[in-house]
Amino acid sequence: xxxxxxxxxxxxxxxxxxxxxxxxxxxxxxxxxxxxxxxxxxxxxxxxxxxxxxxxxxxxxxxxxxxxxxxxxxxxxxxxxxxxxxxxxxxxxxxxxxxxxxxxxxxxxxxxxxxxxx
Amino acid sequence: xxxxxxxxxxxxxxxxxxxxxxxxxxxxxxxxxxxxxxxxxxxxxxxxxxxxxxxxxxxxxxxxxxxxxxxxxxxxxxxxxxxxxxxxxxxxxxxxxxxxxxxxxxxxxx
Numbered sequence: 759x760x761x762x763x764x765x766x767x768x769x770x771x772x773x774x775x776x777x778x779x780x781x782x783x784x785x786x787x788x789x790x791x792x793x794x795x796x797x798x799x800x801x802x803x804x805x806x807x808x809x810x811x812x813x814x815x816x817x818x819x820x821x822x823x824x825x826x827x828x829x830x831x832x833x834x835x836x837x838x839x840x841x842x843x844x845x846x847x848x849x850x851x852x853x854x855x856x857x858x859x860x861x862x863x864x865x866x867x868x869x870x871x872x873x874x875x876x
Numbered sequence: 877x878x879x880x881x882x883x884x885x886x887x888x889x890x891x892x893x894x895x896x897x898x899x900x901x902x903x904x905x906x907x908x909x910x911x912x913x914x915x916x917x918x919x920x921x922x923x924x925x926x927x928x929x930x931x932x933x934x935x936x937x938x939x940x941x942x943x944x945x946x947x948x949x950x951x952x953x954x955x956x957x958x959x960x961x962x963x964x965x966x967x968x969x970x971x972x973x974x975x976x977x978x979x980x981x982x983x984x985x986x
Binding site: 767790792796799800801802803804807849851853855864865866867868869870872 | 880909911916917918919920921924962964972973974976977978979
């Protein structure tokens, strides 16, 4: 249980175009989802926290107009990289916190999206 | 200095060896997570710890809150254990954010 499905797993796009990445919680409701970026040989860095029905909370240094996050339902959050540039090429991964019972929440991750901007 | 430090950065072992990966952190935490990231990038949550020790199959995770240190052990390692193992901590005060270590790349040779 507690699966997060992320699509696409990889995408190549031209500089200046926009790319949308989807994350769906398949068997639980996710009021909050997290979006991370990982550069080669680096640790995951939190970009933003996505809240269902409200605006996302962005980490310092992350451009909210460039990385648009929409969390319109309890099972779907999307990240749109607008006007992508080669420096946006990275591995993007989402996660959510399924309820495990007994007042405890875990973390489950999507499979990630490798974005290459050419 | 990173809030979460892992050692070693890289580890090569022979099949069957006992593996230990260490994680030290500098902040107060509510929980520590061990994650496994495979070459394709997908991440699997292995353990969530707030105290003591947990065991799942050949994997054992321990945490010492006073010393701000955790270890992940793999017994009877196998080539399929080859992956990057990441330590992540969640802060106190109801924070949901995880702070990640840089990971330990484990290669188990047959």
